[in-house]
Amino acid sequence: MSTRTEDKGPLADYRETFGSLLSETWLGYAMILPAALLIGVIILYPTFRGIQLAFFEASLLNPEAKVFVGFENFATMLEDATFRESLWHTVLLTGIAVSLQYMLGLGLALALKEKVPGAGVFRSLSMITWVLPVIVMVIIFRFMTQSGFGPVNILLAKLGMETASWFGRPGVAFPLVVIMHVWRNVPFYAIALLASMKSIPDTQYEAARLDGAGPLQRFRYVTLPQISYVSMIMIVLHVIFTFNNFDIVYLSTGGGPLGNTEVMATYVYKQAFQQYALGYAASMAVVMLVIMMTFTVVYVKLEARD
Amino acid sequence: MGDSLNCSVRDYPMTDDHSSGLTRRTFAKGLGGGAAAASLAGCLGGSDDGSEQALLWEYAFPNDDTPPIWKDAFLANYEERAGEELTVARFSYEDLRQKYLTGARTGDPDAIEGVLSHLTEYVKAGHLEPLGDWAEGLDHWDGFVDSAVEAMTYRGELYGLPYTGNGRALIYRKDILDELGQEPPETAAEFQQLGRMVNREYDDMWGYHNCTKDGSVRAFQEWMSHVYQHTDQLYVPDGDSWSLNVEADALGQIFDDWYFQIYAADNPVGNPDQLGTGWQVNDPGFLNGQFAFIECGTWLRGWTSGDNINDSDATTQLLDNDTGVAHLPYSEGGSQGTFLEVKPIMINAHSDNKERAKDVLAAWTDPEVLTKGAEDKSGDFMTPVHEDVESTIDNENWAPFTDVFGTGRALAKIGWGPVRQKFYTHMQEVAYGETDPYNAGDQFHSELKSLESEL
Numbered sequence: 001m002s003t004r005t006e007d008k009g010p011l012a013d014y015r016e017t018f019g020s021l022l023s024e025t026w027l028g029y030a031m032i033l034p035a036a037l038l039i040g041v042i043i044l045y046p047t048f049r050g051i052q053l054a055f056f057e058a059s060l061l062n063p064e065a066k067v068f069v070g071f072e073n074f075a076t077m078l079e080d081a082t083f084r085e086s087l088w089h090t091v092l093l094t095g096i097a098v099s100l101q102y103m104l105g106l107g108l109a110l111a112l113k114e115k116v117p118g119a120g121v122f123r124s125l126s127m128i129t130w131v132l133p134v135i136v137m138v139i140i141f142r143f144m145t146q147s148g149f150g151p152v153n154i155l156l157a158k159l160g161m162e163t164a165s166w167f168g169r170p171g172v173a174f175p176l177v178v179i180m181h182v183w184r185n186v187p188f189y190a191i192a193l194l195a196s197m198k199s200i201p202d203t204q205y206e207a208a209r210l211d212g213a214g215p216l217q218r219f220r221y222v223t224l225p226q227i228s229y230v231s232m233i234m235i236v237l238h239v240i241f242t243f244n245n246f247d248i249v250y251l252s253t254g255g256g257p258l259g260n261t262e263v264m265a266t267y268v269y270k271q272a273f274q275q276y277a278l279g280y281a282a283s284m285a286v287v288m289l290v291i292m293m294t295f296t297v298v299y300v301k302l303e304a305r306d
Numbered sequence: 307m308g309d310s311l312n313c314s315v316r317d318y319p320m321t322d323d324h325s326s327g328l329t330r331r332t333f334a335k336g337l338g339g340g341a342a343a344a345s346l347a348g349c350l351g352g353s354d355d356g357s358e359q360a361l362l363w364e365y366a367f368p369n370d371d372t373p374p375i376w377k378d379a380f381l382a383n384y385e386e387r388a389g390e391e392l393t394v395a396r397f398s399y400e401d402l403r404q405k406y407l408t409g410a411r412t413g414d415p416d417a418i419e420g421v422l423s424h425l426t427e428y429v430k431a432g433h434l435e436p437l438g439d440w441a442e443g444l445d446h447w448d449g450f451v452d453s454a455v456e457a458m459t460y461r462g463e464l465y466g467l468p469y470t471g472n473g474r475a476l477i478y479r480k481d482i483l484d485e486l487g488q489e490p491p492e493t494a495a496e497f498q499q500l501g502r503m504v505n506r507e508y509d510d511m512w513g514y515h516n517c518t519k520d521g522s523v524r525a526f527q528e529w530m531s532h533v534y535q536h537t538d539q540l541y542v543p544d545g546d547s548w549s550l551n552v553e554a555d556a557l558g559q560i561f562d563d564w565y566f567q568i569y570a571a572d573n574p575v576g577n578p579d580q581l582g583t584g585w586q587v588n589d590p591g592f593l594n595g596q597f598a599f600i601e602c603g604t605w606l607r608g609w610t611s612g613d614n615i616n617d618s619d620a621t622t623q624l625l626d627n628d629t630g631v632a633h634l635p636y637s638e639g640g641s642q643g644t645f646l647e648v649k650p651i652m653i654n655a656h657s658d659n660k661e662r663a664k665d666v667l668a669a670w671t672d673p674e675v676l677t678k679g680a681e682d683k684s685g686d687f688m689t690p691v692h693e694d695v696e697s698t699i700d701n702e703n704w705a706p707f708t709d710v711f712g713t714g715r716a717l718a719k720i721g722w723g724p725v726r727q728k729f730y731t732h733m734q735e736v737a738y739g740e741t742d743p744y745n746a747g748d749q750f751h752s753e754l755k756s757l758e759s760e761l
Contacts, residue, residue, distance in 0.1 A: 060407055061431040061721060146587070147579045148596060149616075168519070168582020170738065256520025257582040258734050270521075273404055274723040 047289075053282035060276040073283035083284065085259060086267040089174070093263060094242040097181035098235060104182065105189020105234075110219075112194050123194075126187035134184075138251040141180055142167055170260045173253050177261050180248050189234055196230035197223060232303045239299075240292055264288055360662035361393045363402050364419040366470075366649070368683050370612075379678035384669035388662050399424070399523075407431060416657040417666040422457055425466050425650050426719045434465040435653040440664060441467060446673050446694065454691035457648040457716035466650030467671045468691040470679075472603040473644045473714035474531045475707055479598045480630035482508070490632035494563040497599070497635035501575035504598040512577045514568060514599040515591055518737045519584035526726050527645045528601050529733065532560045534715045535640035540725070540754075541718050541761060548720055548761045550754050557754075558747025559637045561736045570739030581737055590614035593621045601634060603647060604707055605685035607698075631706040633713065646714025648691060720761035728753050 054073055058066035077083050108126070112119050129137070144152050145166040153163035166172045200223065208218045246265035249255060255262035255270070264284060272281035367377040377394075384392050395415070397405065403424050406415075410433040420428075428434045441447060441464055454468035476497075478490055482504060491497035501513025517525035533540055536556040541548040568576040580587055592600045593609060594616045609615070610622045633642045651670045653663040669675060673694035680687035684698040689711040699705055732750045735741040 061427060142586070147577065147583075148591075164579035165581065165583050165587065168580065173582070250521075253582070254519055254521030256730070256734055257518075258738055258740065259520075259731070270727060273407070274727050276721060276723055 050282050051286055051289075053279055054286040055283075056279045058279040058282075060272055060278045063278055066279065069279070073280050074287075076280065077283060077287065082259065082262065082267060083264075086255075086262045086264045087287075089261065090243055090263040090265075093174070093178060093181070093245075094239055097178050097185075097242050098238050100178070100182045101185045101189050101238060102231070102235060104186045106193055108186060108190035109193035109197060112190060113197050123191065126190065129184050129186075130188045132184070134247045135251055137180060137184060138248065141176065142252060145176065167253055168257050170257050173257055173261050177249055177252060180252065181242060181245070184248075185238060189238075192230055192234055193227055196227040200226050228303070232299065236296055236299055239295060243292060243295075244288065358659075359391055359393045360388070360417065360659045360666060361395065361415040362417045362419070362666050363395050363397055363406070363415040365397060365399050365402055366419050366683075366686075367396070369396065372682070374682070376675070376679040376682035380669055380675045383672050383675050384665055387669055388665040390662075392662075392666065403427070406433065410654055411656050413654065413656045413658050415654060416659045416663040417651060417653055417670075419469075419649065419651045419670070422648055422650065422717050423722050425458065425652060426460070426717065427721055427723075428652065429460050429465050429719065430721055433655055435655045435657070435660060435663075437464045437467065437653070437667070441667075444668055444671075446671065446692065449673065449693040450671075451691045451693070453646070453714070453716070454648045457646065458650050460719040466652040467667050468648045469651055469671050469676060470686045471646065471648040471691045471711065471714075472605075472686075472689050473646050473707065473710040473712075474527065474601050474603055474634065475644065475710040476632045476634050477592060477600050477602045477606060478630045478632060479511075479624075479628060480703060481628040482511070482598050483630070490630060491635045492633070494567075494635050494637040494640075498563070498567050498575050501599060502573055505573075505575070508598075511595065512580075512597055513575045515576050515580060515583075515588050515597045516564065516568065516601060517584045517588055518565070518569070518581050518734060520582070520730050520734060522584040522730075524585045524588070525733065526722075526729060527647070529560065529564070529729060530717070531601060531634055531643070531645040532564055532637070532640075533557075534643035534645060535634065535636040536560070536643075538643075538715055539718045541720050541758070544758075548718070548758050550751070550758055552751075552754075554748045554751035555744070556637075556639065556747075557750050558744035559639065561732065561743035561746050561750075563637045565733055565737040566739070566743040569737045582734075586614070593624065595620070595624065603685075604688040604704075607688060607704060608683065608685040626701060627703075630703050631710070633706070633710055642713045644710055644714050646711070646716045648716055724757050724760065725754065728757075 053066070055068060055070060056066040057069045057072070112123055116122075144150050147153055147163060147165040152166070156163050164172075167176060204222050205218055208222050213221065244265055245263070246269060249261050249263050250266050250269065253261040255266045265288075268281045268284045268288070271277045271284065367374060381392060381394075399421060402418070402420060406418055406420075406424075407427065410428070410431070418424075418428075425434070450468060451471070454471050455464070457471075458464055458466040458468055476490065483490065483500075486500075486503060486507065488500055488503070491500050497514075504511060504513040516528050519525060530540070533552060533556075536559075537552045539551055542551045543549075568574060569578045569581050580591075588597075588600055589602065589606060589609065591597050592602070593606070593614070607625060610625060611618045615621050634644055636642065651667050653660060653667065657663050671692070673692050676687065676690065676692060676695045680690070680695060680698045687695060687698045688704065688707050690697055697708065699707065728750060732741075732746040736743045736746045
């Protein structure tokens with residue numbers, strides 16, 4: 001036996017030893033330990049600290065001197081009209097933006113799926129909106145809607161219509177924020193849904209056609225069921241992104257005018273960094289966390305049941 | 307057979323003479339454990355032996371394609387003092403403030419540049435090192451303007467060194483006023499009359515613009531300028547607390563004159579279509595000839611090119627020949643006064659490298675370096691805060707900035723965040739015509755009163 005081992009050489013011995021070690025569970029744990037600890041430090045600790053902070057009155061300027069107040073921050077929230085408004089705006093923004101993004105993205109994916117001339121180029125170009133930094137997008141939109149020299153207003157003026165700095169106009173600013181979300185994300189939906197559609201075998205469409213299914217029926221009974229998983233992922237992710245979105249609103253309107261575009265993320269930021277109310281801001285963040293977790297769990301369960 | 311082979315191979319000692327007892331298995335385990343530990347150490351950060359270069363956060367140096375005269379002079383001066391290089395990181399003031407308030411305890415950065423309201427917040431958060439005797443020992447200490455040093459002082463302790471300052475003034479179209487045969491307005495009533503006259507006489511120009519965007523720092527500063535026309539300080543120290551130092555009527559009057567009459571009145575002085583905009587519309591708007599009056603600091607003087615400027619030659623002509631500077635008009639019951647902007651450079655109280663941070667402050671405020679700054683960013687040095695730095699005012703039209711600077715008041719050392727937040731709400735409600743300015747003044751006054759103990 002020892003002769004055999006010597007024949008294989010020392011490297012082979014080590015290879016074999018490592019091979020046997022790799023099958024041991026403890027080594028697996030050892031390998032994931034750094035990543036697990038890192039996640040603990042970067043994700044879990046701040047989350048639990050945030051949840052803990054929600055039960056304290058704490059100032060950004062002196063976070064160490066905090067006072068335990070139990071559920072007082074949550075009670076304050078119930079009486080805070082701005083919080084209620086920002087929650088409503090957040091839900092509205094998320095609902096409208098994600099619905100529009102999905103519908104338009106689906107339409108675009110169906111169009112791109114057909115062999116339209118120039119579809120390949122369009123597919124590449126369409127991702128530009130998604131990769132564009134948010135600040136650049138906001139500057140473009142603000143410039144386009146600027147009073148006096150913005151292209152939108154120049155066009156409106158030529159048509160004899162009213163002009164304004166539209167981001168400063170109550171009633172218009174919120175739809176503009178929705179439009180920015182939609183403009184940015186529709187191509188991403190389209191590409192993801194298109195990839196999912198491409199994986200559906202053509203034979204299924206041929207079989208459906210032979211069974212007499214029209215375009216709508218083929219879409220309803222062949223395409224839709226097979227893109228549902230990707231759809232679920234896209235919708236869940238974008239509900240979370242939109243619900244938590246801060247930069248688009250903060251950079252374009254700052255939550256104004258007259259609080260018309262105030263969403264929870266901007267209100268939490270203002271409470272923490274302008275009012276210095278760290279504990280109150282944390283309690284609102286906890287509410288956001290609970291809403292998002294509930295949404296995700298319910299949605300995933302529903303999808304699994306289907 | 308295979309099992310027995312594996313077993314015997316695994317149990318082979320590592321060395322031929324079997325003397326150490328270290329098996330390949332043990333060695334492999336040790337290697338795996340070591341790798342995991344090394345990964346952890348790498349992930350959790352390396353050791354800090356305190357030998358790193360000092361770090362400065364700033365947002366002062368010009369960030370364009372021109373040669374960095376000021377920055378180079380500063381770095382050379384620092385290296386001469388410290389004998390090593392400095393790491394400089396640039397952030398916008400908003401980012402800089404946010405990062406510093408949440409992360410200063412890590413010890414980074416060692417020194418930080420900012421605006422006056424930052425100094426107050428950093429002091430209250432315990433993030434600033436008092437400069438005390440060290441500052442007074444600087445060769446150039448005696449040359450600092452008293453009011454600028456006073457602005458850096460909180461409860462008798464100096465927390466920063468000033469390097470630039472300006473007072474907000476009324477910037478007006480001299481050529482337009484000449485055409486109309488008018489003088490710069492002194493009171494708000496005269497100003498509104500003149501603004502409406504401009505609206506009547508000129509199709510492509512509005513009388514005035516100010517900032518009304520929610521969260522706009524500039525909007526807050528413009529409002530404070532008018533507050534200082536009614537009181538020396540919005541809040542004054544009252545024992546360990548603060549006391550509101552303005553009447554509700556004055557707040558209502560300011561809302562009326564500078565927001566309601568501008569945007570919400572029947573014959574507004576400003577363009578209501580430009581409600582909710584900030585400096586991005588205000589300053590370029592004047593530079594592109596869209597407004598007859600704005601409120602601004604000295605930085606406007608050198609702004610003749612860039613994405614926001616439609617015609618660089620026309621803007622240069624406008625700033626050189628057709629622009630005038632005057633004290634801000636004041637409402638009934640008010641007098642001359644304005645927002646004094648003094649910018650500090652400060653030391654992180656949690657820094658491990660305070661000696662190098664002091665070198666940063668000494669180099670930053672060295673009059674020779676500031677003189678280079680005046681070459682690079684002339685607008686920031688029209689009203690210098692050190693007597694060894696010459697004013698960059700090269701045009702008599704801009705000379706009144708010196709007088710305006712003299713009437714400026716620095717912000718009281720309170721946490722301004724809650725005040726600002728309430729201001730934006732009331733200001734927008736008035737500007738959008740949602741509420742009566744005097745009712746807003748009353749309500750705002752009572753809210754400011756309730757903040758006294760929290761500031």
